[in-house]
Amino acid sequence: MNAYAPISISSDSSSVSQLMFDPSTLSLADQTSDMSRPKHRYEFVSSNTRKRVRSTWPLSPVFHLADYLDFDVPSSTELGITHETLQIRLQEMFDEARYEVFEDGMESSFSQNLSHLLRFFGEVALDLISEIMVTKRATEEVISESLRWIGRIEQPHTNTIRRRLLEGFLLNSPSGRIRDGALLGIASLDDPHSLDSLHLALEKESVPGITDDIQQVISQLQDR
Amino acid sequence: MPLILRGIRKGKWNRNPDLGWLGEDEIQADAFGDLSTSGNKLSVWRIEDDQSNLKRIVAAISATKDRVSNLDYALIVQEYLLENGFRFDQTPGTTPDEGANSWHLDVVELTATKLVLLADVIHKQSEIIRIPEKTVRGLLIDGIRSGQFDETKLKESLMGNLKL
Numbered sequence A: 001m002n003a004y005a006p007i008s009i010s011s012d013s014s015s016v017s018q019l020m021f022d023p024s025t026l027s028l029a030d031q032t033s034d035m036s037r038p039k040h041r042y043e044f045v046s047s048n049t050r051k052r053v054r055s056t057w058p059l060s061p062v063f064h065l066a067d068y069l070d071f072d073v074p075s076s077t078e079l080g081i082t083h084e085t086l087q088i089r090l091q092e093m094f095d096e097a098r099y100e101v102f103e104d105g106m107e108s109s110f111s112q113n114l115s116h117l118l119r120f121f122g123e124v125a126l127d128l129i130s131e132i133m134v135t136k137r138a139t140e141e142v143i144s145e146s147l148r149w150i151g152r153i154e155q156p157h158t159n160t161i162r163r164r165l166l167e168g169f170l171l172n173s174p175s176g177r178i179r180d181g182a183l184l185g186i187a188s189l190d191d192p193h194s195l196d197s198l199h200l201a202l203e204k205e206s207v208p209g210i211t212d213d214i215q216q217v218i219s220q221l222q223d224r
Numbered sequence B: 001m002p003l004i005l006r007g008i009r010k011g012k013w014n015r016n017p018d019l020g021w022l023g024e025d026e027i028q029a030d031a032f033g034d035l036s037t038s039g040n041k042l043s044v045w046r047i048e049d050d051q052s053n054l055k056r057i058v059a060a061i062s063a064t065k066d067r068v069s070n071l072d073y074a075l076i077v078q079e080y081l082l083e084n085g086f087r088f089d090q091t092p093g094t095t096p097d098e099g100a101n102s103w104h105l106d107v108v109e110l111t112a113t114k115l116v117l118l119a120d121v122i123h124k125q126s127e128i129i130r131i132p133e134k135t136v137r138g139l140l141i142d143g144i145r146s147g148q149f150d151e152t153k154l155k156e157s158l159m160g161n162l163k164l
Helices: A083-097 A109-134 A140-152 A156-172 A176-189 A192-204 A208-222 B029-034 B054-062 B078-083 B112-125 B133-145 B156-162
Strands: A007-011 A018-022 A027-030 A041-046 A052-056 A062-064 B003-008 B042-047 B071-077 B087-090 B104-108 B127-131
Touching: A083 A109, A083 A140, A109 A140, A109 A156, A140 A156, A140 A176, A156 A176, A156 A192, A176 A192, A176 A208, A176 B133, A192 A208, A208 B127, B003 B029, B003 B054, B003 B078, B029 B112, B042 B054, B054 B071, B054 B133, B071 B078, B071 B112, B078 B087, B078 B112, B127 B133, B133 B156
Parallel strands: none
Antiparallel strands: A007 A018, A007 A041, A018 A027, A027 A062, A041 A052, B003 B042, B003 B071, B042 B104, B071 B127, B087 B104
């Protein structure tokens, strides 16, 4: 299947140009970009779905689709992205991330790409990411970082699946660093439904530092 | 006695982690990623004896980030570091809180040996604290509303994340 889905645009002050959609980065690249061009209003039409959206073109010629779409997320099939393509791209992201340095509160290439893919593909991406993490096809630090961001994204329709994924890693991962990442994800999600799992985790936890943090999150959720 | 605050990622420093190959008093090598120097200097913050400036510094550090997050840090008694030959220079911080910036220090003239010693001090002698994301959010919002921060210096992504 062709992985590229041409999207046509029209603008209030520019001639129509063809943009190519790159599913690996979920970005649209304007082949005739002019960095000095001021912001213009554009209309995007997906040739696959015929859906239209109006947006203001950012100064950068490449932007992430998920940031600008304001219509229902099309299925990956409609965008010409196969399940296999997404799986490969996710694994590549996790592999590349092993060399990144993560810092609390700071975005990274990995976190930005992960957030975009989660926002765009939701449960499909979560299932694939979970598979990568459970089968340990990523370093502990990258898995821990992923779990933090899985808790942070705002996506109400995946709240339950994300909560269960995070609780699963908190309760079952043999790695203290991964459990810590899962706990931070649970804290970000801020869902009192996690209390039962947190109490269970408190009984099981062997690392004193993590025990303290579990108690902290329990207090947070109880005080909501 | 004044304390020294250094931001870390707590997961790398947890004592007695469940790593079978790690000795009782040993530190994971990854922890050194939290002690990244530049020009053989390490950025730290001076906390007053009564910790009266601690919250303000936590808020100031958090105000430099891309988004609201927990803040993990180690608190070390400064006197202990001075006795072990560590030197400090007062250099202004670069947070959006001009008042807090005066409490910024650089640990200078760092050698690899001293860095290992510092890691050991953090591991064995410091208090390692996590300020949760929700608390940090509250501190940031209070800081903005009280005029503590120069809002023009806060990142757009952070402001968006605060949803004021």
